[in-house]
Amino acid sequence: MSSRSPGHGVPPASLSQRDLETCLLAEARTLPAPAYADPAFHLFDQQAVFARSWQWMGRTAEVRAVGDHIVAEVAGKPVIAVRGHDGVLRGFFNVCKHRAGPLAFASGNARQLQCKYHGWTYTLDGQLRAAHEMQEAGDFDVRDVHLDAVQVAEWQGLVFVAVDDPGVALEQVLAGIRERIAPMDLTGLQFHTRVAYEMACNWKVYVDNYLEGYHLPHVHPGLNKLLDYRAYTTHTAEWYSYQHSRVDGTQGPYAGGDAHYYFVFPNLMLNILPGRLQTNLVVPVTHNHCRVLFDYYYSDTESEAARELIAEDLRFSDEVQQEDIFICERVQQGLGSGAYQAGRLSPKREAGVHHFQELVRKSYRRALTGKD
Ligand code: FES
Ligand SMILES: [Fe+2]
Known part of the structure; x- marks a missing residue:
């Protein structure tokens, strides 16, 4: 299929060899500011990341x-x-x-x-x-x-x-998720609503933000009361990372139980709670604009109790989302300010960010050299 594609991406002039080098979690530095703020990265991301992934x-x-x-x-x-x-x-x-x-x-x-x-x-x-x-x-x-x-x-x-050869089967990308969420089976859930959010930030700003609970106490005071910040754990697989938390079922819209937050590279989130799935798809629009589609699925959409729960779930998700949009748009301004090049990551709290950014680097290397 690659014979049909004229190439897998022209590297933006602002991309240096050092930016492509892999780094260990303890030494992790972020992707450089131009990867978020240089308009040339929009096309490069489409070719190097989006065309070559599921x-x-x-x-x-x-x-x-x-x-x-x-x-x-x-x-x-x-x-x-x-x-x-x-x-x-x-x-x-x-x-x-x-x-x-x-x-x-x-x-x-x-x-x-x-x-x-x-x-x-x-x-x-x-x-x-x-x-x-x-x-x-x-x-x-x-x-x-x-x-x-x-x-x-x-x-x-x-x-x-x-659209182009992803080099890996879909089942392999998602391997292990089905077993971990069992007895939940997403096939049995009914689609309920889609909510679309436009935001003035690069798609990677939104993904980075999703991948850590580090910002929870500062950005989401309401959510922070429901989730146990200390018990928030991150695991990484080859193509996805996984945040896990216990949900206190006595407060708020969520029934008690396990909350699983999967991030599937490069732009899909599966937020799985008992009887409920929320998918988030992050769609790049330009280098400094993305659209995030929230789809809501439930095992029960009909009963009176379910309708109340869903209304509260949508309201609460929107509140959290507005908090994320507000901070992500400010981060985009910071990335484009000239006052930031790259930063360090917390090995304890930002392993998911590191995992994502390593996969971005790997995609860039693959596009430019044909090798991982
Ligand atoms: S473009 Fe003419 S029939 Fe399709
Ligand atoms: Fe957030």
Whole structure:
């Protein structure tokens, strides 16, 4: 698939060799300020990180029936996943082979894929079926024309896509999560609501912030009362990190039990509590703007008690989110101020930040050298 990509990224001029070097937790320094504040890093991140990783794009519940499809933009590229007559979910660039029109504007169901520009039609497995008024075109046979494929895979009711070779299977990326959250099974949860937040910071500022509880006492006084800051632990796997805390069920919107906060590289968070899943997808928009999509899922959305709990959950999540947005936007200003180059990390409290930033460095190295 890489033969189709002209390259995996041109390094921004502000990226130095030293920035790419791996560092141990005890010696950890942060990514340098230009990685957050230099506009050239937006395209580099899209190519080096987003195109070459598994990206969450939707839910299995949306693509159960033949002809069901979901569309998304991944690494700045339009993609579509569609359920075929044989039950197989396939992924394609949502780009017609005639003059690059879209096969679908939005998610839905169709018996075939019909381009929205001039109406060429494709089968659900991406083969051009009919191109009207093309009889006089020489050396043109619909049988030779096929949409470009992308990899798709499903896990616990979530659909992922990779527009370029991620070099690792989705199951391997997520290995161990299913076992750790059992008996919870995310497949059984029902989607309830999506809330989108726009914020004036680089996507990595938001991810860094998610990955540590160090800021909890200072930024989230309300949340800090519910979670035991001292018992907040971080574990790292190859492609994800995992924060764990006990939740005091006697206060606030959460039932008592284990809170699991998974961060799956590079931009997906799975916040799992008893009977509840919240996914956060961090979408880069420009070097200093990102969008975070919060989706809420519950085991029960109908009962009176559930409705009250959900309303309180949404209110409380929004409160915490506004606190995070406020601080992240100030951090972005700091990163672009010229008064900051790179800093040190707390080995005790910022192991997740270090793990994420090492994976970013690894992605940059891979894009530039072809090696880890
Ligand atoms: S671009 Fe698809 S039919 Fe013309
Ligand atoms: Fe926070």
